[in-house]
Amino acid sequence: MxxxxxxxxxxxxxxxxxxxxxxxxxxxxxxxxxxxxxxxxxxxxxxxxxAKRKRDYFIRDLGLVGKGLPRQAGEGTSIVNNAPEYDVIIVGGGTAGCVLASRLSEDPTVRVLLLEAGGSGVNLPFTRIPAAYSRLFHTKHDYGLHTVPQSEAGGRSRYWPRGKMLGGCSSINAMMFQCGAPSDYDEWARLGGEEASSWSYKNLQKYFLKFEKFSPSKSFASVDSSLRGAAGPIQTGYFGNFSRFSSSFVEACKEVGIPYRPDINTASGTLGTSKSSQTPAFNVYLTVTYIDSTGSRVSTESAYLTEHVLRRPNLKVAIHATTTKVLLESVNGDTRAVGVEFAQSEHGTRFVARARKEVVLSAGAVHTPQILMLSGIGPAEQLAQHLIPVLVDLPGVGQNLIDHPVVDVNFHAKRGESINYVGKPQGVYEIVKTLGATLQYLVTRKGPLTTNVGESAAFVRSSDAALFPPVEYGQPPEDATSGPDAPDIELFATPVAYKEHGYAPLPQPSGELVALHAVLLRPTSKGSISLRSSNPFKPPVIDPRYLDTQHDVDVLVRALQLLGRLVRTNPLASVLRQSGTHPELDHRLHELSAEQLQKIVRDRVETLYHPTSTARMMPRDQGGVVDASLRVHGVPNLRVVDASIFPNIIAGHTAAPVIAVAEKAADLIRTALKA
Incomplete structure (x- = not known):
């Protein structure tokens, strides 16, 4: 039965x-x-x-992990001593939090509580099917955040998807595995202050190798797998879909002089297109992805919070638990974190749990600074505005927000080049292809539904005289990179087109559209996260200040100019309908002046989902929030472990660096717990 x-x-x-x-x-x-x-x-x-079904080990009754506060209770610290106790409480089960919970609970003597505001993502089809992640945008699994209107970017507010579930943004991102430039981490070591030398690439590289399990492919035999991680929990490889359009993009890059590198995730750096096949008769080009051999997304939840891990008696994972503040106590001028307050809903019961040794914030670059400020740690003037007692005056909290801006350009492709029909099939032909793709995925776990969307990528420098001859392009913008081998532009190709993250209408027939994208990797514009109110269930004020500097506009203009050349270069040119004249498409990109391209940049710029640096690892007197051990200045047993600690944004995708940071932080915390 x-x-x-x-x-x-x-x-x-x-x-x-x-x-x-x-x-x-x-x-x-x-x-x-x-x-x-x-x-x-x-x-x-x-x-x-x-089929394999994971048993549900998650805790929904918060009374099982915390003590309920009476409604008339004040700060909650008066009864924290009687609350359930843990050695470490981790706030946020996102990209970093899942890593920490898994690694710290490896020691059976360490009691760990992980609090996540959302639910589990591993049983949601839209997190598992690679092509489906954008279907989670604007749902209960997304915080649904928006920036304030951007004065230098068309005066419009921008939508910021942020995952509200275990795995966080690793459960809703585009699965592009990329580690950044080695000199980015050497810059961290310079900026991070005393004892920050351990954050150099030479020292941090072991953590990239620790989390990765690279799957070699016969089609990419030139990739030296001995330089990649082999035994980690995060599976990477070439299991996703590849399209002829993405292959054509890489070949066109080579034609215009962008050097080819078979592997951009080693000490050799990132410059060059992402990959190529050594088999002349069968050219395959595909970004290394977080997609496994079953055609499913690899998130930090699926990789680190396995059933084996969740069965550990010393690990409790509470979901639908929004942290409202970190509880702090000051004794003889020494401020320490003693616990955490959390709740299921704005008007629900507040619970507290006691942290015997450490509290770790892993709530991301938006919510970590918000929680710090709600707890009384942050710019004193801002806290006073919201009647929050100032326990630690730390002006750097929420400042220096940096994000990667992206500009999308769309094109009509010849029939058979686009897989845009996986969004909204038009006509009998596309409906048949749609059903075929669905069955192919369910039976073989291959096909268009395994696309990670960003199938091919290239990294370049805006100062490269071979790509941007000074006679034609003028002098390059000021160098904002971390070193001469680091890029400041990323170009990537998608066999699908989209506007406003897929939620704005596209020209018809949409099933024949493809897109190219220009990313500014080293912005000089910096924004902030600030409190909207003292209510923890209200989102903070997000102001990335996109394109505040002319530098950022100029670099993106150069990137669009390069894309304009690529779409006129074979084999990419041969797969596009060069006769396309639709006013909402960009077939005339190469004909536009720098002034016209500037307008496109300011009108279309969107987030690439990479906010960082709102709780930087830097000295306190330089605007830093945490030290080289990721301890909050002034609160030695409160740490931050997520993208907010980046001293500067890396010139690449942020998921891998966040996982590496979490792996390193786990070692730092384990050492401290044994002291």
Missing amino acids: SSLSSRTSALRADLQALLSALQVLGWRLRRRRAVIVGLAAAVSLLLIRR
Whole structure:
């Protein structure tokens, strides 16, 4: 009977997976629902035997991990001594928090509590199907944040997707595995203050290798797998979809003089296009991804919070638990974190848990500074405005916000080049392809639904005279990179097109659209995170101050000029409809003046989902928030472990650096716990 029940549950889950996949593809069920359900049942019967369901070990009743506060209670510290006690409390189960919870609980004598404001992501089809992640935007699994209107970027507010679930943004990002430039971390070592030399690339590299399990591919035999991690929990490799359009992009890059490197994730650095095949008869180009051999996303939740880890008696993972503040006590001028206050909802019961040794904030570059300020740590003037008692005057909290701005340009492609039909199929031809792609994914775990979207990438310098001859382009903008081998521009290709993160209408037929993208990797514009109110359930004020400096505009203009050359270079030119004249497409990009390109930059700039540096690892008198051991200045047993500690943004994607930071932080904390 239990076997029948488990099979029924598996069938129901597989049916839901197929229906969710069809929703990803924009399929409108209506009258066809019965046919689709029948098809789902047939496919599900084939998959039941290999389906694996994770038992739910998560805690939803917060009374099991904390002590409820009476409604008339004040700060909560008066009863924290009677609350459930843990050695370490981790606030935020995102990209970094899952790593910390797993690593610290390896020691059975260390009691760990992980608090996550959202739920679990591993059983959500839209987190597991690589192409589906944007379907989680504007849902309960996303914080749904927006910036204030950007005065230098068209006066518009920008939407900022941030994952509200275990795994955080690693559960909703584009899965592009990329570590940044080695000199970025050497810069961290210079900026980080006393004892920050351990953050140099030479010293930090071991943590990139520690978390990675690279899967070699015969199609990319030139990649030296001995230089990559082999035994970590995060699987990386070439399991995602690749398109002819992305292949054409890399070949066009080589034609215009961007050097090729078979592997951009070693000590050799990032300059050059991302990869190429050594097999002349079968050229394959694909970004290394966080996609596993089953065609599923690898998030830090799926990799680090395995069933084996969740069964540990010394680890408690509470979900739907929003942290409202860190509880601090000052004795003889010594301020220490003694616990955490949290709740399920704004008007729900507040709970407290005691931290015997450490509290770690891993809530991300937006929410970590918010929680610090709500706890009385931050700029004194701002805290006073919201009637929050100032316990530690730390002006750097929430300052120096840096993000990677991106500008998207879209094109009509020839038939068969785009997989944009996976968004909203138009006509019988695309509907048939849509159903085929769905079945292909469910049966083989391959095909268009395994695209990570950003399938190919190139990294360049705006000062490269070979790409930007001074006679034609003038003198380059001021160098903002961390070193001569670090890029300040990323270009990437997607076999799909989108506007405003996929939530604005596209020109028709949308199924034939592709896109190229220009990213500013080293912005000089810096913004801030500030409190909107003292209510922890209200989002903070987000002001990235996009394009505040002319430098940032000039670098992005150069990037668009380079893209304009690429779309006129074969083989990329041959796969685009060069006769395209639709006013919302960019087939005339190469004809635009610098002034016209500036307007495009200011109108279209969006986030690439990489906010950093709002609690920087720097000396206190230089605006820093944490020291080289990631301890908050003035509160020695309170640490920050997430992208907010970056002294400066890295010239690449931020997921891998955050995981490496968390791996290193776990070692730092373990050492402190044994002292």
